[in-house]
Amino acid sequence: MEPAPGAAGNSKLRHVEKDVLIPQIMRDRAKELCSDKVQAFTKCCQETGLLMVVKCRQENTALKDCLVGYYSDPSFYEECKAEYLKQREEYRATGIKKKRQKFTPNV
Template sequence: MEPPSGAAENSKLRHVEKDVLIPQIMRDRAKELCSDKVRAFTKCCKETGFLMVVKCREENTALKDCLVGYYSDPSFYEECKAEYLKQREEYRATGIKKKRQKITSNI
């Protein structure tokens, strides 16, 4: 007997997709959405050198709070999951992997 095909089969996720690929999209998008805090923390670190652990606490906390806010948001996960499923569907249809555009920063 043939396995069922259709939308239900196409939306099933493998372990690596749930635990690696979708979280990678989440990290990339969260970094883009928190880019102002990434820049502030990077600037502070460059200006203070070895004392960054002490002097950049405020920037580090703001950055972590922003990133964790996105990582722990179930609706953000669902958005990233939908983005991944769309990419996967396009890849399966064309055989061409689409690369995500990333914001370039001086990190």
């Protein structure tokens, strides 16, 4: 017998979970993993002002390539999905929403 939709053991995903909540985790983690490129692009934009569209192309391309690399990686999606399911299970069991911790890669 399958658990009820709101039950702690249910791993089925609703539309909003698949299309909004898990991608949000992916975006947050990808930004953290690409933080050096985010910082380079931000620094370039701050230094060049209105000319950033022209002068920061290289930094923008590097940042976009890094982020898209993570967004299009099926194993990264599964990793973020597992993280979301763990958070959801803890919330359903305790009723307490945890703040998302910053991801630190094991380097």
